[in-house]
Amino acid sequence: xxxxxxxxxxxxxxxxxxxxxxxxxxxxxxxxxxxxxxxxxxxxxxxxxxxxxxxxxxxxxxxxxxxxxxxxxxxxxxxxxxxxxxxxxxxxxxxxxxxxxxxxxxxxxxxxxxxxxxxxxxxxxxxxxxxxxxxxxxxxxxxxxxxxxxxxxxxx
Numbered sequence: 001x002x003x004x005x006x007x008x009x010x011x012x013x014x015x016x017x018x019x020x021x022x023x024x025x026x027x028x029x030x031x032x033x034x035x036x037x038x039x040x041x042x043x044x045x046x047x048x049x050x051x052x053x054x055x056x057x058x059x060x061x062x063x064x065x066x067x068x069x070x071x072x073x074x075x076x077x078x079x080x081x082x083x084x085x086x087x088x089x090x091x092x093x094x095x096x097x098x099x100x101x102x103x104x105x106x107x108x109x110x111x112x113x114x115x116x117x118x119x120x121x122x123x124x125x126x127x128x129x130x131x132x133x134x135x136x137x138x139x140x141x142x143x144x145x146x147x148x149x150x151x152x153x154x155x156x
Contacts, residue, residue: 024131035146044087044120048079053112074100085151096125
């Protein structure tokens with residue numbers, strides 16, 4: 001019985017370490033502040049449809065337990081851009097993302113055929129994470145209004 005509780009405590013500690021590594025520091029709980037911050041940091045903010053989604057599952061070295069491996073999922077997505085609020089892209093062009101997740105956290109999973117608002121950071125292929133307000137367009141009515149105001153104020 002004691003062994004069972006020790007194993008459970010170890011499993012919870014492992015998940016807590018993984019989750020803590022994925023926490024985000026937000027300046028504010030207000031949607032407008034979050035979008036403004038993400039817009040400022042992104043090299044591009046776009047509306048795009050996921051036209052191809054490939055998922056790979058593989059084992060990689062564990063960060064929580066050195067010497068062990070953990071299961072990871074990698075999602076490679078090709079996007080067709082339909083709207084640009086920021087960045088040097090053209091409508092109908094494509095962009096690639098590759099997002100890796102460990103133990104179901106940190107990454108941002110997408111569905112083929114669905115349209116999303118994406119905040120792209122770094123360089124291609126981009127990675128999508130939970131710390132940017134990436135989301136399906138159907139959930140982003142307020143986001144679109146805020147992004148349109150930001151783009152108008154920045155001359156795009």
